[in-house]
Amino acid sequence: xxxxxxxxxxxxxxxxxxxxxxxxxxxxxxxxxxxxxxxxxxxxxxxxxxxxxxxxxxxxxxxxxxxxxxxxxxxxxxxxxxxxxxxxxxxxxxxxxxxxxxxxxxxxxxxxxxxx
Amino acid sequence: xxxxxxxxxxxxxxxxxxxxxxxxxxxxxxxxxxxxxxxxxxxxxxxxxxxxxxxxxxxxxxxxxxxxxxxxxxxxxxxxxxxxxxxxxxxxxxxxxxxxxxxxxxxxxxx
Numbered sequence: 001x002x003x004x005x006x007x008x009x010x011x012x013x014x015x016x017x018x019x020x021x022x023x024x025x026x027x028x029x030x031x032x033x034x035x036x037x038x039x040x041x042x043x044x045x046x047x048x049x050x051x052x053x054x055x056x057x058x059x060x061x062x063x064x065x066x067x068x069x070x071x072x073x074x075x076x077x078x079x080x081x082x083x084x085x086x087x088x089x090x091x092x093x094x095x096x097x098x099x100x101x102x103x104x105x106x107x108x109x110x111x112x113x114x115x116x
Numbered sequence: 117x118x119x120x121x122x123x124x125x126x127x128x129x130x131x132x133x134x135x136x137x138x139x140x141x142x143x144x145x146x147x148x149x150x151x152x153x154x155x156x157x158x159x160x161x162x163x164x165x166x167x168x169x170x171x172x173x174x175x176x177x178x179x180x181x182x183x184x185x186x187x188x189x190x191x192x193x194x195x196x197x198x199x200x201x202x203x204x205x206x207x208x209x210x211x212x213x214x215x216x217x218x219x220x221x222x223x224x225x226x227x
Contacts, residue, residue: 004158033215042204043159043217050212058214091158097212104149105206105215107158 002026006092006108013082014116021077021111025094032069033093033105034077043091049075050097082115089113120205120218128224135192137221139205140185146210148181150190153202153220162190162203197227 005024013019025032034046045059049069060066064082069075079086089112093105120141129135139148147166151159165172165181165188172179178191192199205218 031212035217042219045214045216048214053212056214089157093159095215103147104161104164105151105159107160109158 004092004094004106004108006090006111008111009109010112010114012114012116015084016081018078018080019082019113021079021090021092021113023075023077023092023094023108025073025075025092026106027073029094029096029106030072031095031097032075033095034067034075035091035093036088037091037110038088046077046090079113082113084115087113087115120207120216122203122205122218122221124221125219126222126224128226129195131195131197131225131227133195135195135199135223135225137190137203137223139188139190139218141188141205141207141218142186144183144186144209145207147208148179148188149206149215150177150179150188151204151206151217153204159204192223195223195225197225199223200225 007022030051032049035043037043047067048056064080067077089110091110093107095103095105120139122139149164150162152162153159163174163179165179176193181188202220202222204220206215208215
């Protein structure tokens with residue numbers, strides 16, 4: 001499909017385990033975002049990739065969280081030693097990132113993480 | 117951290133009525149966008165307004181922006197049950213800086 005694809009859609013893990021969440025952005029989109037949304041809450045910014053620039057990691061809540069974007073396309077968000085408070089929906093979005101601003105973001109359906 | 121704050125947090129109206137949601141933000145912006153979210157999953161873009169614009173329309177949507185008050189409003193006219201969703205404002209400062217979202221307004225339209 002032509003949209004943003006995220007996997008897995010649901011992940012249940014035990015406290016202390018590592019998890020990887022994947023995002024396939026829309027082809028040609030230079031900007032990629034990760035957000036976290038706890039139940040009934042707003043979107044918490046995590047990390048932002050724009051082209052070949054150094055990512056904006058200012059939203060990562062702890063050093064247990066990391067993300068990479070390979071070849072300017074697919075991105076993986078890794079959470080090490082998961083805690084119960086990491087339970088949330090993790091949303092990925094991409095945009096063209098042209099004209100000097102991010103413009104319209106296209107979102108995936110999210111990965112729901114439950115840490116037991 | 118969240119740049120924007122929407123109010124009200126929740127709004128319940130009858131079908132056919134207008135719904136107004138407000139967004140206030142803290143620092144100067146380049147663009148402000150409104151998004152809609154159904155069922156806590158992916159968000160869908162509704163409309164973008166630039167800092168040098170004061171009002172914009174798209175179908176039943178009307179967005180205003182007051183940069184002196186650092187606030188925006190989203191008006192949905194002649195609401196429908198299908199408009200039931202959460203609505204978020206999002207801002208950026210231009211220059212390829214990140215987009216941050218507000219806290220959202222949960223709208224319920226009663227048939």
